[in-house]
Amino acid sequence: MGPDRSVSRAAAALVALTALMSAGLAEGETPETQISALKAELAATKGELSRTQSALEALERKVDALAAAPAAPAAAEPPPKLETARILPVNADNPGISFVIDAQGASNTQGSDGAGFLLGTGELFVSAPIDPFLRGYASINGRTDQSFDIEEAALVTTALPGNLTVKGGRFFADFGRFAHWHDEALPFVNRPQSIDQFIGGESQAEGVETSWLAPIDQFLQVTVGVYNSLGADRFDDPSAFGSMKGQRSFSELTYLVHPTTYFDLTDTMNVELGGSLVAIPTGAARELYGVDVTFRHQPGTSSFYQGTVVGVEWLWNNEQFNDVVLGTDPITGADVTGSGRFHRNAGYAYFESFFNRRFSAGARFDYAEQLFGAKDLTRTYSAFLTWQPSEFQRLRFQWDDVGIDGPDDQRFTLQWTAFIGSHSHGFAAR
C-alpha cells in the first residue's frame, strides 16, 4: 500500500468520526452500540495512522540510502560526435618500441657444454606506419654467442589494391610454420632441429615477397618471393649458391611459393594447411618442399581447459653440394670429399595443451637427417612446461633427449622471457 493512499484513508476515517460525533443518535441505536462503533472506528484509524507512519519512515530510509550511494552516471543525450572512433594516439616521432629479454640456464649430460647461463635473445623491435601506404619494422637481435645483428628491416605495403601486400628488405621469408617465427614467439625453448638444419635457423632472407589473400569466404593466402638466399645461419654453408656473397644470375636466386588455407571443422576445432616450395633453378639447383598441418581445439569458454594445438611439419630437401665430406676412407680413415645431390628429410610433430589460463604443457618429436654427406640422423624427444605469471612474462622448462650417435644427450633448459614495451608479431605468430 502506498503512503498517499494510507493518508487519504486516515483522513476519511477522521471525517467519518467527526460526522458521527456531531450527529444525533440514529433510530434504533443505543448509546452503548454507538460508543462501541466509535471505539472500533477509532482503533481502525489508529491502525491506518501507524501504517502511514511506517511507510513514511521507510521512504525516509530509502531517500537516505539513495543520498549515501554513489550517483548513477548520467545518460543524457550528448551532441553528435565529429570523430568516428576512440583510438590510441600515435606519435609519428616515436614508433612502437619493445625489447625482449630471453635469459636461459641450461645443462646437458653429453658434450662439452656442461651447465651455464646464456642470453638467448635480446631483441629490439620497432614498428610504425611510414605513410598511408607503407609501414616499416625492424628487429635487432643480440645473444650470448652472437653480437647484435639486424634480423629484420622491412617495408610492408598497406594499401595495395587486389588484396595484395608487398614486403621488401631483410625479413623472415614466409616458409612453412615456425621458420618465420622469432625465437621468443616459439612454443618451445629452441627451434626444432629439423628447421635449424634444413632452413638454417629462421628463414631470414633479403629480397621481396608478395602475398595475396583470395577475396572469397574460404581463407586462402598465397605468398611468392624472390631472395638472395634463405636461412639466417645458412650464409656459411658449403654451397656457393647458398651464399650471400657475390653477384648471381636470376636463375641462381632463391624463389618461394607458399599457399596456405584454413578450415573451421566445428566452432571450436580448426585446421590450417600449408605447402611451401623453395627453389634455386641452377647452381645448387635446390628444391626444398615443406608441408605443415596445424590442428587447434580452442573452446575458449572453459576456465579449466583452454585448448590444444597439434602441429606437424615435414621437409624434403634435394640439393647439389660441392666439396663436402661424403664419408671416410676405410683404409686411411681420411675424409673423402666430393660433390653430389642429396635427397634428405626432416620434420617435427608437437602438441601443446593450455590449462588454467597461465599454464601449458606439451611434447615434441623431431627428426632431422644430415643435409649432405653421410645420412646421419638426429632424433630429439622433448617435453616442455610453460607458466605465464602475466601476459608479458613467461617461464618455461624444457627437457630434450637428443640422439645422434653414442649415448643420448639429456638437456635441461630453464627459459625466462619478458617483454618490455609494445611487442607483437601479429597474425603471423598466431
Place this chain on the structure above:
Amino acid sequence: MASRLVSLAVTLGVTLFGAGPAGAALRVVASLPDVADMARQIGGDRVDVTTIAEGGQDPHKVPVKPSFVTKLNRADALVVQGLGLEHAYLPALLEVARNAHILPGAPGYIDSSLYVTPLEVPESQSRAQGELHPLGNPHFNMDPTQGKLMARAIAEGLERVDPDGAAVYRAGLARYETLLDAKIAEWEKLAAPLRGLKAVSYHPDLVYLAHHYGIQLVGTIETKPGVPATPGHLEELIEEMKRQKATLVIREVAYELPLAQEVAERAGARVVTVSSLTGGLPGTSTYVEFVEANLRALVAAATAGGAS
C-alpha cells in the same frame, strides 16, 4: 569452346573478385556479441552481421583465426565495443585483412564507445599496474544505460557507411531505445536490493554496472587487471571482505569457479556467476536478455542470505 571459356572466366572472376549481388545486405562484422546484437536490432534485414568472439569467451583472449580475416576482408563495416577491449585479437586480424575501409579512423570502423564516459582511465600506464586499458575500463556494456549510448553510436556508424539506409537505422534506433528505456525502468526496480551491496568481482569488469546500481566493489580476485591472484593478495582480499562485510563474490563466466568458491567460502560470502558478454549465460542471445540475466542472478544472490 571459346564462349565456354569466356563463361568460365566470368564465373571465376565473379566468384573471386565480384561484389555481392545488387541490393545485398550491408556486410557487418562485429567484434563481440553485444554490439552484434545491437547492429541487428538497429539494422534489421538491411545488415548481415557476423560475430568474431562468443559470449562465453574472455574478450581479452579471443583466438586469432584465419576465417576471421576473410570476414573482415569482405566487410563493409566493423563494429567494435571499443576502449581497447579488442586489443588482443583485432589489430592482428586487421593487419592482414587488407580492408582499408574498416581500419580505425576509417568510416567503416564503428566504435560503440563514442558516447560513453569512460571510468577508471589510468593516470599512469605502467604495466606494474597490470594489463591496463589506456583509454579507460572497456566493460561499459554491462550497464544498460551505457548500452543505450552504444546503440546510438552504432546507428550513426551504420548510417555513415550506408547513407541510403538512414531511415531504416534511425527507425531501428528509435525502436531499440524505446525498448531499452522500458527495460531500464523495469531493471531499476528489479535491482533495488543491490544498492549498497558490498561485493568483489574476479576481473574489474563490473565497474559500470556497480556504479549505476550502487553496488560497492571492495576488490578483485585478480591481483591487478589481467594478473592472476597471488596467495598474498587473496589473504588481503579475504580480510578486506570480512572487514567490510562483503557478501558476494561475483564470478564472470569466463573465469575460474573453484577459486571464486574458495574466496567466498573463506570470507563467508556467496558466489554468483554473471557474464561480461551477451551469450555468456544460457538464454541470453540478445543484449536485453544478457543484462536481465545478470541482474536477476545478482538480485537472487543478494537476497538469498547466508553463505554458500
